[in-house]
Amino acid sequence: VDSRWLVNGQPTGVDPRDRGLAYGDGLFETMAARAGDIRWLDWHFDRLEEGCRRLQIDAPARSVVERDISALCPTTGDHVVKLIVTRGPGGRGYRPPDATCPTRIVGISSWPDYPASYYTSGIRVQICELRLGQNPALAGLKHLCRLEQVLAQLELRSGDAQQGLLLDTDGRVVSGTSSNVFAVLGAQLVTPSLSRAGVKGVSRRAVLTAARELGIDAQERDLTLPELLAADALFMTNALVGIWPIASIDGQVFDTGATTRRLMRHLGYGYES
């Protein structure tokens, strides 16, 4: 099966009036399932519920989503589980109806087989020309309005990079096209604060937690491109891949370094394949 979906628990299509489609009025989570168990499931729910709160959408009960996942996800092998929650159908125009009935969509698809070299040697990164707009009201959320990321990915078509590096309109480093970015600067681990743009990744939270457990000084703060390019080592994270060291940015080469390897080992990445 390439992919299977449930819309509010039913194997049907989505209402064409759904506000998720009409206005990007919703949120999503992309999760890694191993033998039917989802890694960091509670943290995915935490982020979803925080997003629902900020967008004033009623979050679905965790138990209901877990039931959908159980109904779809095989109990053997690795799979990708995607959850979309929208404000639901209705309302002509941007104004939501006073009473809305959120839509939940759960989909399962096959696991992408990433080359082992992405873990052992690292990935190639290209700096995207597209700059991310800044909006504190939406920053950090994994909402459905992702055209910036789509346009950034289209830039990568012509090259051989695995991720694009995204800067905001003031030139600050934000993230990868579908990942968060970390820089090892001496004894410090630094990742952008994401208060104006970007998505606060669940794997980013996992790395920050791991750093605390390992006694690594980790900072969330603004990061300029020159600072990033002067780092001792760099890596990118997302919930599917975990941690990928950055081998190069626009041709400038980086070593993986001991801190990245420690974090990978702690979180169990890159030593399995």
Added chain:
Amino acid sequence: VDSRWLVNGQPTGVDPRDRGLAYGDGLFETMAARAGDIRWLDWHFDRLEEGCRRLQIDAPARSVVERDISALCPTTGDHVVKLIVTRGPGGRGYRPPDATCPTRIVGISSWPDYPASYYTSGIRVQICELRLGQNPALAGLKHLCRLEQVLAQLELRSGDAQQGLLLDTDGRVVSGTSSNVFAVLGAQLVTPSLSRAGVKGVSRRAVLTAARELGIDAQERDLTLPELLAADALFMTNALVGIWPIASIDGQVFDTGATTRRLMRHLGYGYES
């Protein structure tokens, strides 16, 4: 009938994998139909096709969309016609598949009966706290990523304003929540240039064209909030309502003025009900 829809010409639901839903990866048009004829239809197609070009989506043939509209839209009375074009289903992650098959969705709904006073006395406008992010790559397009507008509309829930006024993150005036804004400044008609944020409305184009026909000096340029609030008269436009004079912004009162009335008369608004 409250609303009727065709998805790629069929009365079915939308594929849950559609990129319009997943990433806001598409565009839309909202159009006014009178007795089955759509006002400014060519200009709606122009904007859609410009958007498709900039997003690298294959635009549907105008004839195919017109066939969908004919199949759904009654030939008597006023209706709202909505067209959504997405990049189509497929691709895990932001990167579009190499070959995509765009989705077209056409929906018809009943005409909103706006009070006559919105035309004769004008509307109340509230300045939104939400600021629009800036992204020249997306500015001007009527793309599906509209969470900013949804959040702005949520701000209006507690007040009695018909439109919100949206500023960008640098405080420049951009637009109404679902309209463009024009200021009469002495002999000049000014509307924001929309090179960094906002949607280039079809009715905005109609007003700029009408101004040219009437010999009114019309400018597209940056506009600050103090400039706007010092205007002799203000109005808002969209493809459904046409032209609404602004009666007040956060309580500051404005007269309609001769220029606004001339444009309304020229375009046939406000003298019918």
